[in-house]
Amino acid sequence: MIRKLLILFVLGSFFSCSDSAPQKEQPIAGTTYPALPEAIRKDLLEKCDYIDITFYNYPISTSQDAVSSIRPALTYWDPAPATVPNICKPAAHIWYQSKGNNLLEADIYFASSCFIYVFYENGKPTYANPMNGTGQAFFDRILRSFIQQK
DSSP: OHHHHHHHHHHHHHHHOOSSOOOOOOOOOEEEEOOOOHHHHHHHHHHOOEEEEEESSSSOEEEEOSHHHHHHHTTSBOSSOEEEETTOOOOEEEEEEETTEEEEEEEEEEETTEEEEEEEETTEEEEEEEBOHHHHHHHHHHHHHHHHHO
16 A cells, blocks of 8 residues: 555656746747838839728728828838738738839738738738838728728
8 A cells, every 4th residue: 555655656746847947938930021121112202103902801992192191101110120920911902003003012911919011022022011000090090981881
């Protein structure tokens, strides 16, 4: 009987002890891109005369063709680089145009932890910038007005 208790005690001690420290929460994996170069943004400020936005999960799109609305739209991201978490999905696609020609394209991520612009060059994601509060408010207004119309 004592032998059985001793064996149970040794086995219990063996399984309850661990060399590993408590595990820390792992960061969410993602892809980090450099920030959109300021020269590209300045080129957009000079040349862009039309912005078209199409949402992936809503049957809505919007466009801007007045300089008074285009210029502010080119300030909706911060100049820092961004990491796009793997759990995030794009909410919309945006085209920046001049005289009917595409100057730049981007996916817009608009979710609780994913407020990001991912800019494309030659059809591939190349740059990413975090969306600032002004950009978040802009897209929030668009989605709220659509939801209220339903």
